[in-house]
Amino acid sequence: MSVKKVAFICVHNSCRSQIAEALGRHFASDVFESYSAGTETKTKIDPDAVRLMKELYGIDMEKAQYIKTFEAIPSPDIVISMGCGAKCPYIGREFDDNWGLPDPTGESDEEFIRVIDRIRDNILKLRESIAKMSE
Numbered sequence: 001m002s003v004k005k006v007a008f009i010c011v012h013n014s015c016r017s018q019i020a021e022a023l024g025r026h027f028a029s030d031v032f033e034s035y036s037a038g039t040e041t042k043t044k045i046d047p048d049a050v051r052l053m054k055e056l057y058g059i060d061m062e063k064a065q066y067i068k069t070f071e072a073i074p075s076p077d078i079v080i081s082m083g084c085g086a087k088c089p090y091i092g093r094e095f096d097d098n099w100g101l102p103d104p105t106g107e108s109d110e111e112f113i114r115v116i117d118r119i120r121d122n123i124l125k126l127r128e129s130i131a132k133m134s135e
Helices: 016-028 047-057 109-133
Strands: 004-010 032-038 078-081
Touching: 004 016, 004 109, 016 032, 016 047, 016 109, 032 109, 047 109, 078 109
Parallel strands: 004 032, 004 078
Antiparallel strands: none
């Protein structure tokens, strides 16, 4: 069975989806390929996200990742919204899941870490779920 492609989507592809891509690669690359994308883009990955991911996991998101739109990634098997409330973008298909995460941009380190921890926990659950489907 082929490795699943998972896309993590948020509006700007600058924070939550980038964190999910990084943690997916870190914790689950043996089970699925991780991609992130937005329906719009900013000029750079959120500097607090970059700093905290380096501190917490030794991951340099600026080295391995870049901001991109949904059209710029391979066609995914699973698409997850990071949480966009009532204004989820349409990407040409339904989302398989919506993690409903608040955007920590501009918030305290503690709030950022809470969101990072929730993303990590969701990645680990997703890894387990996909691994079971592949058995």
